[in-house]
């Protein structure tokens with residue numbers, strides 16, 4: 064693979080960052096994941112807007128413009144001959160040359176790393192026809208989940224718990240209510256209404272979530288932004304998650320209980336179709 068690091072395109076085994084990089088020592092950095100279909104980028108502007116916001120919340124200057132990020136994304140997709148896959152982008156506060164809790168001086172350059180992941184057939188994932196099974200685990204993450212930081216240890220632990228229990232993902236629960244999945248936003252459907260947690264600092268403001276809710280409203284589907292419990296999910300008609308890499312993924316089981324019929328639901332299937340169709344019209 065050819066990867067990007069701080070202005071250079073290099074073979075992955077020649078790309079390096081410092082051991083003093085704050086991304087490495089303190090998880091002091093943010094990231095984005097943009098999906099690629101037919102060699103084109105989905106929802107690119109949305110991901111750039113969120114990157115800008117995540118950096119601003121952490122007072123990390125944004126080292127590149129959206130145009131520059133776009134050029135690097137396109138360059139990596141071309142150099143790695145990606146048809147379907149993902150582009151990962153990470154910006155950290157950089158390398159102060161030593162370890163210190165205080166932020167380094169403003170002239171410390173940020174570290175920018177980008178790489179591709181090839182995922183042939185990304186849009187036709189067989190899992191979309193069978194759906195995911197999820198378990199619930201307590202949400203023990205920090206309280207600024209609206210910032211897309213590289214601090215991913217707890218979601219990683221929750222994913223491992225899901226794997227150990229033979230399912231696909233975990234839904235995180237705080238004060239009795241589902242916040243989101245380990246790396247996706249969570250939804251239920253009841254009596255035709257799509258229900259998903261309202262935006263706040265408790266969840267990541269998913270770019271796919273914003274698009275899916277917009278398309279759902281345009282298609283005259285009812286949307287309610289509020290939190291819900293695991294019991295509500297288990298007695299819902301359908302459930303699903305959204306993310307840049309899973310698009311709209313049906314959920315058919317929650318903590319061992321089937322959701323609705325236990326089969327992939329019509330609303331999730333339709334939203335997946337609409338999302339893919341509409342997003343493909345706006346690729347860059």
Ligand code: PLP
Nearest residue numbers: 246247248267269270271306307
């Ligand atoms: N929630 C969390 C915790 C995530 O990590 C992600 C994606 O990585 C999402 C939600 C979905 O966001 P997006 O649709 O922008 O990929």
